[in-house]
Structure formats: C-alpha cells, structure tokens
Amino acid sequence: MGFRDEHNFSGGPGALPASVLAEVKQAIEEVPGTGLSLLGLSHRSDWFTALLASAEERLRQLLGLDGAWAVLFLQGGATQQFSMVPMSFLRRTGAAADYIEAGYWSAKSLPHATRCGSVRVAFSGRAEGFRALPDDDRQRYASDAAYLHYVSNETVEGLQFHHLPGHATVRRFCDMSSDFLSRPIDLDHFDLIYAHAQKNLGPAGATVVLLRRDLLAQMPADLPDFLDYRQHLAAGSRLNTPPVFALFVVERVLHWLQREIGGLSAMQEINAAKAAMLYAVIDEFPQFYRPHARRVDRSQMNVVLHLPRPEDDVAFLQACTQEGFVGLAGHRSLGGVRASLYNAMGLAATRDLADFMRHYAGQHA
Numbered sequence: 022m023g024f025r026d027e028h029n030f031s032g033g034p035g036a037l038p039a040s041v042l043a044e045v046k047q048a049i050e051e052v053p054g055t056g057l058s059l060l061g062l063s064h065r066s067d068w069f070t071a072l073l074a075s076a077e078e079r080l081r082q083l084l085g086l087d088g089a090w091a092v093l094f095l096q097g098g099a100t101q102q103f104s105m106v107p108m109s110f111l112r113r114t115g116a117a118a119d120y121i122e123a124g125y126w127s128a129k130s131l132p133h134a135t136r137c138g139s140v141r142v143a144f145s146g147r148a149e150g151f152r153a154l155p156d157d158d159r160q161r162y163a164s165d166a167a168y169l170h171y172v173s174n175e176t177v178e179g180l181q182f183h184h185l186p187g188h189a190t191v192r193r194f195c196d197m198s199s200d201f202l203s204r205p206i207d208l209d210h211f212d213l214i215y216a217h218a219q220k221n222l223g224p225a226g227a228t229v230v231l232l233r234r235d236l237l238a239q240m241p242a243d244l245p246d247f248l249d250y251r252q253h254l255a256a257g258s259r260l261n262t263p264p265v266f267a268l269f270v271v272e273r274v275l276h277w278l279q280r281e282i283g284g285l286s287a288m289q290e291i292n293a294a295k296a297a298m299l300y301a302v303i304d305e306f307p308q309f310y311r312p313h314a315r316r317v318d319r320s321q322m323n324v325v326l327h328l329p330r331p332e333d334d335v336a337f338l339q340a341c342t343q344e345g346f347v348g349l350a351g352h353r354s355l356g357g358v359r360a361s362l363y364n365a366m367g368l369a370a371t372r373d374l375a376d377f378m379r380h381y382a383g384q385h386a
C-alpha cells in the first residue's frame with residue numbers, strides 16, 4: 022500500500038493540514054494576486070511584510086499575547102535557542118540557572134548552558150531512562166535561580182508536563198517545540214517560550230520565540246548580532262533573508278487553527294481524543310504494548326512504546342508500513358515505536374491506527 026500524508030505519524034517534520042498543503046501547492050505556482058511563485062517572492066515585498074504581520078497577529082490572537090510580549094520569527098531551530106537563551110540570560114549574571122533534564126532534548130540543552138555559566142540540574146530522569154517527569158514539588162527548585170529551563174513535551178520519550186514546574190518568582194523559559202499550539206498556554210507563568218516549526222506549525226526553517234520585552238534590558242551588550250534577540254526585534258525578524266516559504270506555511274497553519282479548528286481549546290480537545298484512542302489500546306494490551314512513560318506524564322503528542330522484544334518492534338513496524346502507516350519508528354536513541362499526534366493528525370487517521378493496533382495485538386499478543 023502507498024503512503025498518504027494523512028497517515029504520517031512522524032516525530033517531525035510530519036503531517037500538515039490537507040487544506041494548507043493545497044494552498045502551498047497553488048502558491049508555488051502563483052501566490053494569488055502577485056503573479057509570482059512563492060519561491061521567488063522577495064522578503065522585502067509588500068506581500069511578505071503583510072504576511073509576517075498577519076502571522077504575528079494570528080499568533081497573538083490564538084495565544085492572547087499582549088504588548089508586553091515580543092514575537093520573533095527566527096532561524097536555527099530549537100537548537101539555536103539552546104544557546105541563545107543562556108548567552109542572553111545566564112552569562113555574567115552571577116546566578117545559576119535551574120535546568121530540568123527529563124529527556125533526550127532537555128539533556129541536549131544542558132551543555133549549551135554550562136558553557137555560559139553556572140547550571141543546577143534541578144531534576145534528572147536519566148538514571149531511570151527518562152520515564153517520568155519531576156513530581157509537582159517546589160522544594161527541588163532554587164528560589165533565586167536566573168531562570169528555570171525545561172522542555173514542556175519530551176518528544177523522544179513521550180513525556181508531557183501537565184503541571185507547572187518551579188517557583189512563581191523564578192522566570193520560566195520553555196522549549197515548547199513539540200507541543201506548541203496543541204493546547205492553550207497560561208502566559209502569566211512564562212517569560213520566554215520557543216518552538217521550532219516542524220511539528221505543529223509548518224516545515225523546518227522557522228522558529229518562533231516569544232519573550233517578555235522587559236527581559237531585553239537585562240541582556241549583555243556584546244552579543245553577535247545574529248544571536249541577539251534585540252537585533253532581530255529591531256529588524257522586524259528580517260535581520261537577514263528569512264525563510265519565506267516556511268513562514269508562508271506557518272501563517273496558513275495559524276489561519277487553519279483559527280478558522281478550521283476554532284482555536285487552541287478546540288485543538289486541545291481533539292488532541293486529547295486522539296491520544297486517548299491510542300492509550301486505550303495500550304492499556305488493553307499492557308503486556309504487549311509497553312508504554313515508555315509513567316502514566317501521569319503521558320504525552321498527548323508522542324505515544325512511545327516498546328513491544329516485548331526488539332524483533333517484535335521490527336515486525337510490528339513492518340506490518341504498519343504494509344498498512345500504509347508511516348513514521349512510526351521510535352527515535353534512534355530509544356528504538357521501539359512512536360506515534361506522533363501533532364495538530365494536523367486527524368481523528369479518523371488516529372482511529373485507523375488504533376484499530377490496526379487492536380487487531381494486530383489480537384493476532385500476536
């Protein structure tokens with residue numbers, strides 16, 4: 022059976038909404054009203070100026086961002102933010118930053134920070150194989166940290182925070198790459214949020230950074246321009262040539278979220294329903310489909326599991342491929358199976374996978 026986008030369960034880049042893909046296809050031929058292909062439109066054109074403004078406005082509407090927040094569209098992915106954050110807010114502060122090491126990606130962020138200053142690992146799930154997030158217990162966090170950094174959804178292990186870690190008095194900086202816009206965000210509790218596009222927002226190449234404007238005054242003066250949030254802000258996210266194509270898709274995905282889905286609460290309900298379908302099958306066959314994450318920390322974006330033996334994983338993944346399900350292999354660091362249920366993954370396609378998993382377990386468990 023051939024693959025179809027609607028059955029793309031990849032960890033990212035992954036599925037995008039069908040209506041957006043249709044708009045992209047058309048825009049590659051000709052962006053309506055311009056006579057030109059999307060791939061040849063200048064980032065200095067009036068069209069792009071309006072596009073960027075619209076993307077920002079849609080984000081502000083979806084999240085309820087007020088003027089205290091700056092919105093930036095950057096490049097360099099989440100990895101660049103692993104460095105920009107401590108370069109800007111840890112170096113020369115004399116304080117230590119608290120980091121939560123709860124999975125592959127938050128672990129990756131750590132060395133970037135230790136190069137810039139003093140880092141305190143407030144929690145590490147490494148010894149337990151990153152199966153659980155820290156419990157909701159304030160004690161472990163320093164009340165005088167420069168900031169607390171964590172990853173809201175650990176994409177590789179399928180762990181998602183369903184509580185707010187840390188102290189109300191310490192600034193929270195969060196990598197939301199794999200669950201950004203999958204649910205409403207209570208902005209009062211955050212100071213800096215970043216997310217690359219290639220999960221819920223569009224193709225790789227664009228990264229959204231939201232930060233409180235009052236942070237800008239605290240930054241060192243001698244940062245390289247390209248790594249300085251202030252320079253990007255002053256240049257309106259056009260310090261150099263931005264990824265016009267990726268940002269076109271981002272703007273259209275935001276439009277889809279508003280118009281077709283109806284906003285973040287509606288999106289959250291759909292995402293919860295999708296995740297519930299897969300976890301229900303896992304819980305029906307717990308000896309066969311063995312979830313990686315502790316139950317209370319289960320992610321609604323990435324459902325990660327192992328079958329009893331590695332060869333069972335291989336056989337299952339082969340069967341999935343034959344059925345037309347794509348992108349289900351676990352991350353290379355963990356193996357097993359991972360079904361990613363980003364915003365564009367539909368209820369019907371998720372039900373198809375759940376039905377298949379039930380059928381497969383009935384035959385092989």
Ligand SMILES: Cc1ncc(COP(=O)(O)O)c(C=O)c1O
Pocket residue numbers: 033097098099100101126172174175176177196197198199217
């Ligand atoms: C939560 C999270 N943070 C960071 C990254 C790294 O992102 P990038 O490749 O955009 O640098 C990933 C990659 O999937 C991720 O899932």
